[in-house]
Each structure stands twice: as structure tokens, then as C-alpha cells.
Amino acid sequence: MPHASPSPRRVALIVAVVVAMMSAGLTAPASTAEAPPWEGTSRRLPATLRDRMRGVSWHSGCPVGLRDLRLLRVRYWGFDGEAHRGRMVVYERQDRKVLRVLRRLYEARFPIRRMRLIEAYGGSDAKSMEANNTSAFNCRRVAGTTRWSEHAYGRAIDINPVQNPYVRGSVVEPPAGRKYLDRSNVRKGMVVRPGPVVRAFAAVDWKWGGDWQSSKDYQHFSRTGR
Numbered sequence: 549m550p551h552a553s554p555s556p557r558r559v560a561l562i563v564a565v566v567v568a569m570m571s572a573g574l575t576a577p578a579s580t581a582e583a584p585p586w587e588g589t590s591r592r593l594p595a596t597l598r599d600r601m602r603g604v605s606w607h608s609g610c611p612v613g614l615r616d617l618r619l620l621r622v623r624y625w626g627f628d629g630e631a632h633r634g635r636m637v638v639y640e641r642q643d644r645k646v647l648r649v650l651r652r653l654y655e656a657r658f659p660i661r662r663m664r665l666i667e668a669y670g671g672s673d674a675k676s677m678e679a680n681n682t683s684a685f686n687c688r689r690v691a692g693t694t695r696w697s698e699h700a701y702g703r704a705i706d707i708n709p710v711q712n713p714y715v716r717g718s719v720v721e722p723p724a725g726r727k728y729l730d731r732s733n734v735r736k737g738m739v740v741r742p743g744p745v746v747r748a749f750a751a752v753d754w755k756w757g758g759d760w761q762s763s764k765d766y767q768h769f770s771r772t773g774r
Contacts, residue, residue, distance in 0.1 A: 592615075597619060601614065604667050605685060610700060611687075616702075618640050618702075622654075622663070625653075625658065627661050627737065634663025638702045642702065645754070652747075658744050660708060661711075663682045663683070678724070682705070683705070686699045705768075707739055708738070708739070710724045712737075712758075715764045728766075754769045755769065
């Protein structure tokens with residue numbers, strides 16, 4: 549038996565519901581076919597960037613030379629739901645693995661607040677964290693020690709530091725991360741287990757600071773686990 553066409557009133561009601569769902573962000577995300585394709589490249593550091601890094605994120609005595617680093621350019625999803633382009637510097641022997649991770653995060657539509665080179669913050673880890681910046685290479689020591697950070701080797705990445713703070717006792721860095729200490733209340737940009745970020749890094753044998761015992765560094769992933 550043929551179905552009767554919906555009444556104008558019913559059509560208007562359906563339209564109103566759909567509009568309300570779109571306003572609240574409850575509709576399904578665009579399909580992969582509709583999204584900009586992922587892009588990711590690795591190249592040697594151009595001369596202009598090498599000059600910019602000297603005395604800021606790199607200096608004489610660093611454990612790796614500028615020739616051992618690679619510049620990645622990638623597409624990522626922002627907190628605004630739009631695709632953006634970002635850059636980071638990593639160790640040459642880890643560039644392909646990092647590109648694989650960032651591609652998986654893009655495919656999972658995991659949001660990243662921003663992705664800028666640490667030079668934008670004068671090489672300051674604290675300022676980069678406060679800006680909620682996702683970054684990698686920075687020739688610096690582990691805070692409070694004389695030991696090189698894994699970032700000094702280009703073998704570590706910090707993801708959304710505000711949503712994923714470093715926590716040791718009452719110390720929370722960056723301070724804005726205190727709003728995200730309840731890891732069971734999962735919000736945009738948070739790294740949790742199980743989740744796409746931990747899975748993507750585990751697939752290339754990188755370790756998560758969220759698994760540390762004496763402290764927690766939820767933003768931190770590294771090749772060595774340190």
C-alpha cells in the first residue's frame with residue numbers, strides 16, 4: 549500500500565529538529581571523502597629555519613646536530629573542527645613513524661589546539677605549554693636535573709598540554725591543566741586510554757607519560773619512554 553506524504557507540519561518539525569542538532573554539534577562529522585585529504589611531508593631543515601633555531605631551540609653542545617633533524621609539515625584537525633597545517637621538528641630516524649602517528653590522528657579526527665615550532669615561544673617550554681601548543685624538538689634539560697630531555701633528541705612529542713598536563717603531587721604544568729585533572733571526564737583534546745592517540749603511538753613503539761608511576765605526563769610521548 550503506498551505511504552502517504554508527510555504533512556507540511558511534520559516536515560517543518562523534522563527540519564527544526566535537524567537545525568537544532570546541527571547548532572548543538574550533535575550531527576555526525578563529515579565523511580572522510582568530504583574531508584580534505586591528509587598531507588604530511590618530511591624534509592631537511594632549510595637554511596632559514598636552521599638560522600632561526602640557533603640560540604633558541606638549538607645550540608652548540610646539544611646531543612643532536614641540526615643535520616640530524618627533520619622538518620615535518622602536516623595537516624591536522626583543530627578544536628574548531630577545521631583542517632589546519634602545522635609544523636614540528638623531529639629526529640631524522642623517527643620522522644616516518646611520527647608521520648604515521650599524525651596521519652592516524654587525522655583519520656580519527658582527534659583535535660589538536662595548535663602546532664607551531666617552539667621558536668614561536670622563544671624556545672620556552674613553559675610558554676609553549678601555556679599556549680596549548682603541540683611540539684617536539686627543543687634542546688633542553690629535564691626540569692630540575694642536568695639530564696637531557698628526550699625533546700633534546702627530537703624523540704618526544706607533547707600533545708595539547710593544557711588538556712593533558714604534567715602532574716607530580718600538587719604540581720600541575722601548565723597551571724590551566726588543573727581543569728583536566730579528572731581523567732574520567734573526557735573532553736575535547738584529552739589523551740586517554742583507550743583512545744586513538746595512545747593507540748597511534750603504541751603502533752610505532754612510542755611510550756606514554758600517562759603510564760608513569762611517580763608522576764604523570766599526559767601530554768608526553770617518547771621513543772624511549774622517558
